[in-house]
Amino acid sequence: MNLKGANLESAETPTQNEESADSLLQIRNLKKRFSLSGDFLEQLRFKGGKLVRHREYVHAINGVNLDIKRGEALCVVGESGCGKSTVARTVMGLLTPTEGEISYAGQRIDNLSSRELLPFRKRMQMIFQNPYASLNPRMTIQQTLEEPLRLHHPDWNRLKVQEKVQEVMSSVGIDPDWGKRFGHEFSGGQRQRIAIARALAVDPEFIVADEPISALDVSIQAQVLNLLMDAQRDRNLTYLFITHDLAVVEHFGTRVAVMYLGTVCEIATTATLFNKPRHPYTQALLSAIPRLEDDRPQHIRLKGEVPTPVNLPSGCVFHGRCPYANARCRQETPTLVTQLDGTRVACHAVEEDRL
Numbered sequence: 001m002n003l004k005g006a007n008l009e010s011a012e013t014p015t016q017n018e019e020s021a022d023s024l025l026q027i028r029n030l031k032k033r034f035s036l037s038g039d040f041l042e043q044l045r046f047k048g049g050k051l052v053r054h055r056e057y058v059h060a061i062n063g064v065n066l067d068i069k070r071g072e073a074l075c076v077v078g079e080s081g082c083g084k085s086t087v088a089r090t091v092m093g094l095l096t097p098t099e100g101e102i103s104y105a106g107q108r109i110d111n112l113s114s115r116e117l118l119p120f121r122k123r124m125q126m127i128f129q130n131p132y133a134s135l136n137p138r139m140t141i142q143q144t145l146e147e148p149l150r151l152h153h154p155d156w157n158r159l160k161v162q163e164k165v166q167e168v169m170s171s172v173g174i175d176p177d178w179g180k181r182f183g184h185e186f187s188g189g190q191r192q193r194i195a196i197a198r199a200l201a202v203d204p205e206f207i208v209a210d211e212p213i214s215a216l217d218v219s220i221q222a223q224v225l226n227l228l229m230d231a232q233r234d235r236n237l238t239y240l241f242i243t244h245d246l247a248v249v250e251h252f253g254t255r256v257a258v259m260y261l262g263t264v265c266e267i268a269t270t271a272t273l274f275n276k277p278r279h280p281y282t283q284a285l286l287s288a289i290p291r292l293e294d295d296r297p298q299h300i301r302l303k304g305e306v307p308t309p310v311n312l313p314s315g316c317v318f319h320g321r322c323p324y325a326n327a328r329c330r331q332e333t334p335t336l337v338t339q340l341d342g343t344r345v346a347c348h349a350v351e352e353d354r355l
């Protein structure tokens with residue numbers, strides 16, 4: 001893999017909407033911060049003899065722009081704490097954005113009330129990391145799967161609901177006769193199949209999967225991944241797939257967005273990203289994957305640690321660890337620039353042909 005290469009930057013500055021024509025989901029300048037300072041009274045401090053209000057925030061996501069196209073699996077990768085789950089939860093309306101907009105099928109959804117969001121909840125479903133926590137221990141599997149159907153199809157009679165439950169259980173490889181059992185009677189892999197069945201029961205078109213296999217035994221992970229891929233093919237699903245595992249990305253992803261400290265630093269098709277990573281952070285991430293080929297790049301060791309999201313670095317958030325950083329990188333925040341092959345990279349060094 002040749003990490004260096006000609007800079008393919010296009011002369012045109014991309015517009016925010018350049019990818020939007022075939023997008024199912026659009027994320028624009030999304031920011032989410034969490035307060036660390038408690039309520040008003042807890043924020044008060046004495047400074048220089050005066051009472052002042054001290055507020056501190058975790059800047060979990062800082063201006064993310066993403067388009068997810070119909071039928072694709074967009075994987076979001078990055079180290080722990082870079083903001084992947086916050087993106088997923090904000091898209092699903094489980095967190096309110098601090099700034100920015102999210103649109104689904106052309107309609108803005110980030111500012112809707114729970115009632116207005118209900119029709120979208122049928123079309124957009126989420127699968128969580130931990131199948132032990134995501135199933136209600138007091139409900140049978142039948143009840144667990146009936147719940148979303150009763151919410152979204154109040155006009156369906158008992159027989160129709162039961163038929164749908166049986167169909168969706170079979171489709172994920174769970175014996176429909178096991179409907180009266182409780183979640184704790186199943187293994188982790190089976191529980192995650194049931195969680196997938198619950199997401200699929202209402203025939204969604206878009207699924208946010210947040211590390212859906214990372215809590216499972218390695219021997220089970222491939223089976224559950226294959227189930228998700230089969231569901232995508234059979235039901236024409238679109239995925240936002242959160243993972244820290246690059247092997248999963250290579251197997252599953254149509255495109256990949258790489259995140260670092262709350263920002264997206266590179267977006268590319270999976271094949272392009274693995275063959276020609278542009279951003280120095282992507283290069284370092286990929287160089288850490290063990291490969292059999294002789295021409296693999298040397299493992300790039302980044303200096304230092306990921307900075308705290310409480311005090312974000314100025315300029316490019318990666319500059320403190322980047323071997324190519326210069327004065328511009330320390331001052332000016334790079335934006336995603338489209339290369340001739342469609343890859344989008346936020347890096348001054350790539351832009352200036354310095355790597």
Ligand SMILES: Nc1ncnc2c1ncn2[C@@H]1O[C@H](COP(=O)(O)OP(=O)(O)OP(=O)(O)O)[C@@H](O)[C@H]1O
Nearest residue numbers: 034058060079080081082083084085086087244309
């Ligand atoms: N409710 C919260 N309150 C305060 N800080 C939070 C909260 N949720 C997330 N964070 C912080 O926001 C940052 C991003 O967290 P997030 O869970 O989105 O990262 P991640 O990339 O999904 O990590 P992981 O792979 O470990 O789940 C982290 O610094 C995290 O500690």
